[in-house]
Amino acid sequence: MKHVQGWLLLLPAAVLLVAFTHYPAAATLYDSFFSTGTAVRPSRFVGLANYGALGDDPVFWQVLRNNAVFALATIPTSMALAMTMAAWVNGKLPARALVRLSYFTPTVLPMIAVANLWLFFYSPQIGLLDKVTGAFGAPSHNWLGDPHTVMACLAVMTVWKEAGFFMIFYLAALQSLPPELGEAARIEGASRWYFFRRVTFPLLMPTTLFVLVNATLNSFKLVDHLFILTKGGPDNASNLLLYYIYQVAFSFFDTAYAATLTVVLLALLAGLAIVQFQLVERRVHYR
Amino acid sequence: MRSILAIAAAALIGLVAPTVRADTELTFYYPIAVGGPLTKVIDGLAAEFEKQNPGVKVHPIYAGNYDDARIKALAALKAGQPAQLSVLFSIDLYELLEQDVIVPWDEVASTADDKAWLQSFYPALMANGTYKGRVYGIPFQRSTIVLYWNKDAFKEAGLDPERPPANWDEMRTMARKLVKKDANGNVARWGVEVPSTGYAYWMFQAFARENGQDLMNRDGNKTNYDNPDVVAALQYWRDLGARDKVMPEGTVEWGTLRQAFTEGKTAMMWHTTGNLTAVKDTAKFPFGVAMLPASKQRGSPTGGGNFYLFKKTTPEERKAALAFVKFMTTPERAAEWSIATGYVGTRPDAYETPKLKEYAASFPQAVVARDQFKYATPELSTFQTGRVRKLLDDAIQASLTGQKSPADALKAAQAEADRLLKPYR
Numbered sequence: 265m266k267h268v269q270g271w272l273l274l275l276p277a278a279v280l281l282v283a284f285t286h287y288p289a290a291a292t293l294y295d296s297f298f299s300t301g302t303a304v305r306p307s308r309f310v311g312l313a314n315y316g317a318l319g320d321d322p323v324f325w326q327v328l329r330n331n332a333v334f335a336l337a338t339i340p341t342s343m344a345l346a347m348t349m350a351a352w353v354n355g356k357l358p359a360r361a362l363v364r365l366s367y368f369t370p371t372v373l374p375m376i377a378v379a380n381l382w383l384f385f386y387s388p389q390i391g392l393l394d395k396v397t398g399a400f401g402a403p404s405h406n407w408l409g410d411p412h413t414v415m416a417c418l419a420v421m422t423v424w425k426e427a428g429f430f431m432i433f434y435l436a437a438l439q440s441l442p443p444e445l446g447e448a449a450r451i452e453g454a455s456r457w458y459f460f461r462r463v464t465f466p467l468l469m470p471t472t473l474f475v476l477v478n479a480t481l482n483s484f485k486l487v488d489h490l491f492i493l494t495k496g497g498p499d500n501a502s503n504l505l506l507y508y509i510y511q512v513a514f515s516f517f518d519t520a521y522a523a524t525l526t527v528v529l530l531a532l533l534a535g536l537a538i539v540q541f542q543l544v545e546r547r548v549h550y551r
Numbered sequence: 552m553r554s555i556l557a558i559a560a561a562a563l564i565g566l567v568a569p570t571v572r573a574d575t576e577l578t579f580y581y582p583i584a585v586g587g588p589l590t591k592v593i594d595g596l597a598a599e600f601e602k603q604n605p606g607v608k609v610h611p612i613y614a615g616n617y618d619d620a621r622i623k624a625l626a627a628l629k630a631g632q633p634a635q636l637s638v639l640f641s642i643d644l645y646e647l648l649e650q651d652v653i654v655p656w657d658e659v660a661s662t663a664d665d666k667a668w669l670q671s672f673y674p675a676l677m678a679n680g681t682y683k684g685r686v687y688g689i690p691f692q693r694s695t696i697v698l699y700w701n702k703d704a705f706k707e708a709g710l711d712p713e714r715p716p717a718n719w720d721e722m723r724t725m726a727r728k729l730v731k732k733d734a735n736g737n738v739a740r741w742g743v744e745v746p747s748t749g750y751a752y753w754m755f756q757a758f759a760r761e762n763g764q765d766l767m768n769r770d771g772n773k774t775n776y777d778n779p780d781v782v783a784a785l786q787y788w789r790d791l792g793a794r795d796k797v798m799p800e801g802t803v804e805w806g807t808l809r810q811a812f813t814e815g816k817t818a819m820m821w822h823t824t825g826n827l828t829a830v831k832d833t834a835k836f837p838f839g840v841a842m843l844p845a846s847k848q849r850g851s852p853t854g855g856g857n858f859y860l861f862k863k864t865t866p867e868e869r870k871a872a873l874a875f876v877k878f879m880t881t882p883e884r885a886a887e888w889s890i891a892t893g894y895v896g897t898r899p900d901a902y903e904t905p906k907l908k909e910y911a912a913s914f915p916q917a918v919v920a921r922d923q924f925k926y927a928t929p930e931l932s933t934f935q936t937g938r939v940r941k942l943l944d945d946a947i948q949a950s951l952t953g954q955k956s957p958a959d960a961l962k963a964a965q966a967e968a969d970r971l972l973k974p975y976r
Binding site for chain 1: 737949
């Protein structure tokens with residue numbers, strides 16, 4: 265009888281999870297084995313044909329590469345920046361609340377608004393970036409229109425947007441560290457860098473793991489800015505997996521192929537999360 | 552027993568009667584963000600129509616952009632919710648046909664008066680709505696591409712400020728004179744800019760048409776991407792940036808180009824007529840609007856939204872829908888709509904109305920689009936239209952950024968388009 269009560273307590277959350285997470289995931293997997301149906305050509309079972317098409321789709325491989333580059337460019341930078349900013353605003357400095365707030369502001373803004381702002385930063389000639397480089401005599405550059413610079417532009421904007429968010433977690437973690445540790449280290453004569461490396465950093469590891477998982481997820485999930493900034497262009501140079509899924513589903517109406525891509529994305533994210541938990545967990549000291 | 556029957560009968564009649572007397576309801580999907588100024592215009596028009604046609608109720612449903620409106624209307628149809636009528640992207644025709652959700656207007660428009668009405672629009676605007684001789688789309692909010700030029704910049708460069716370039720060579724030589732460099736040798740003003748993000752295929756259709764080619768056939772199952780004249784058109788576009796240095800190299804952003812023009816950073820731009828009112832309001836210099844320059848001929852694609860009639864409708868609903876669309880497209884309303892939005896008047900007699908005549912007299916830039924209709928070509932639309940269009944977008948961007956030569960890029964796009972369209976031939 266006790267079991268029944270337990271299950272009943274679980275029920276509301278379980279219903280929501282099943283209805284909006286597990287069922288759609290399973291349905292997506294199921295749909296990926298069928299062709300896209302229209303009134304004229306009904307959907308039929310095609311086995312792994314959609315996955316075969318994936319292998320032959322050059323855009324798929326390109327967006328996968330782009331996503332890897334985007335993740336590698338944004339995750340370490342935004343985390344390092346977040347930790348540095350947190351360490352700084354955790355200390356005693358004038359107008360501390362104001363500094364904290366100003367670091368956090370980009371996080372509060374909606375991504376679409378941010379992208380609209382940065383669109384004008386990056387636009388050639390009239391943009392802020394070009395005005396600054398122009399002041400030093402550099403020629404105008406077409407930042408978003410050049411396949412060599414477009415990814416870097418998106419990465420910089422994303423780091424700017426994300427770092428403040430991660431800073432909040434580090435700041436909370438820093439404030440929960442017992443002050444005795446710092447006092448003890450001072451008595452022992454440890455340098456600040458030594459203290460950070462051997463005490464603070466290891467104690468921050470649970471937060472680092474949490475932030476890492478979030479940053480990784482975000483590097484795949486955040487695509488709002490592409491709608492405004494580049495639409496994945498020029499020639500897919502800035503296209504990311506999730507935006508490509510959107511294009512396939514809602515511009516090409518190829519729901520079956522979009523389902524296939526979604527399965528790949530889900531598998532990728534699940535795989536990454538497992539690896540992160542297993543690898544990093546060994547080095548995390550929970551208190 | 553009899554009394555019970557009588558009561559039951561009365562109850563039944565009571566139940567049935569309201570549905571018999573009920574109004575014909577038209578649910579009408581319209582692609583615009585809720586709360587914009589245009590929703591008030593549409594609401595007003597719907598109310599006016601209801602007043603003139605007692606017994607018909609119009610429910611406009613505002614649904615974001617063209618993509619959102621299509622997704623919502625199709626989802627409503629799938630779920631069995633009422634949807635009789637919608638303004639959707641003119642190039643969604645083949646997709647809607649493939650989903651088998653629309654019926655041709657000429658099936659409903661049967662009287663002589665109705666048939667004359669179907670003939671009253673610009674033929675260039677009907678092309679995107681016609682398939683195998685049947686009319687599926689009635690033009691409503693339609694646009695086209697024109698050339699905007701900065702008269703002050705022309706004067707400064709020693710050019711006649713009242714004479715825009717008439718052909719490709721002229722545009723190139725004029726643009727060369729219009730490029731202005733600062734003390735460091737950096738470009739302060741470009742000669743001409745053509746946007747190549749978002750709607751690259753649309754801009755390119757103008758180049759291709761001017762060079763004598765359409766990019767697809769009328770059955771929507773064959774593209775013409777690798778034709779030598781089409782390749783030459785892309786080469787010209789690429790050269791403006793890469794060789795002649797009169798346009799920024801790489802892609803030019805659609806969204807910021809208008810501001811670049813109004814701030815004098817480019818002396819000419821190609822852009823949609825939909826920007827006309829905004830440029831008029833923000834440019835601090837006299838500007839002109841001209842037809843796009845010719846190569847072998849003039850040319851520009853049309854764009855925008857058409858009225859479609861959905862299949863799941865009763866005869867009464869179809870009749871009411873026809874009456875509503877006829878009401879929305881009278882010459883007077885087409886004229887008012889054009890003035891309010893910058894979209895083109897959809898029929899010649901709209902330009903004969905006193906209102907639009909008066910507007911054109913004070914702002915002659917407004918009628919350039921109309922004059923260009925003679926040379927218009929329908930917007931790129933085929934079966935599998937999203938993919939086929941993106942192939943072209945990618946090919947254009949790959950050549951503009953120098954990743955591929957125009958010939959290679961277009962050849963690859965054509966091969967892939969052939970593969971996609973083969974089942975439809």
